[in-house]
Amino acid sequence: MFKQIIYINGPTSAGKSTLAKKLQDALPKPFLLVGIDMVISLMPEKLNDWHYGTKAIGFSWQPVKDAAGNTCAYKIETGPFGKQMVQALKNITITLAQSGHYLIVDDVSFGKKEVDEWRKALKDYDVLWIGLTAPLEVLEQREKNRGDRKLKSCGWQLQRVHVEVEYDLMFDTHEQSSDEIIKTIMMHLEQQ
Numbered sequence: 001m002f003k004q005i006i007y008i009n010g011p012t013s014a015g016k017s018t019l020a021k022k023l024q025d026a027l028p029k030p031f032l033l034v035g036i037d038m039v040i041s042l043m044p045e046k047l048n049d050w051h052y053g054t055k056a057i058g059f060s061w062q063p064v065k066d067a068a069g070n071t072c073a074y075k076i077e078t079g080p081f082g083k084q085m086v087q088a089l090k091n092i093t094i095t096l097a098q099s100g101h102y103l104i105v106d107d108v109s110f111g112k113k114e115v116d117e118w119r120k121a122l123k124d125y126d127v128l129w130i131g132l133t134a135p136l137e138v139l140e141q142r143e144k145n146r147g148d149r150k151l152k153s154c155g156w157q158l159q160r161v162h163v164e165v166e167y168d169l170m171f172d173t174h175e176q177s178s179d180e181i182i183k184t185i186m187m188h189l190e191q192q
Contacts, residue, residue, distance in 0.1 A: 035106030
């Protein structure tokens with residue numbers, strides 16, 4: 001018996017999108033992939049600021065300063081339109097689930113409060129809750145290698161994304177390969 005929705009949460013560069021795409025190929029049922037990056041790609045680019053640290057109505061990177069006033073990290077700031085898009089992702093997920101589709105949600109929610117908002121939105125569905133993580137130095141190297149992420153953003157997210165969140169399954173993508181993780185997920189799904 002398969003869960004209808006697989007929700008994957010973790011910091012940037014933890015391997016959520018890679019795992020989600022491999023899961024799509026491995027699962028016997030057709031799972032659609034939806035996620036925060038998808039809804040951001042729907043937005044006019046002018047609503048976001050990924051470079052300059054100005055607050056945008058969509059999403060923006062804001063510098064985090066240390067005691068000496070130096071930028072030590074970047075945090076994501078969600079403006080009013082960005083908040084509407086976060087809600088739109090939940091609405092899209094629910095609409096697709098109501099239509100009978102199987103779904104994988106690729107998300108970055110910060111802590112229990114935000115994940116509980118997802119739990120409330122998906123309360124009528126059978127969901128497998130998965131958390132992904134990796135050591136900071138691994139995330140930073142992946143962030144650098146990708147070249148499409150704001151450097152020093154993963155550390156801020158890593159400190160917040162899993163705070164007080166309980167998952168059905170939690171994986172360290174540095175310690176376990178995608179294939180090992182998928183095997184564990186499949187075994188978990190088959191036992192349900």
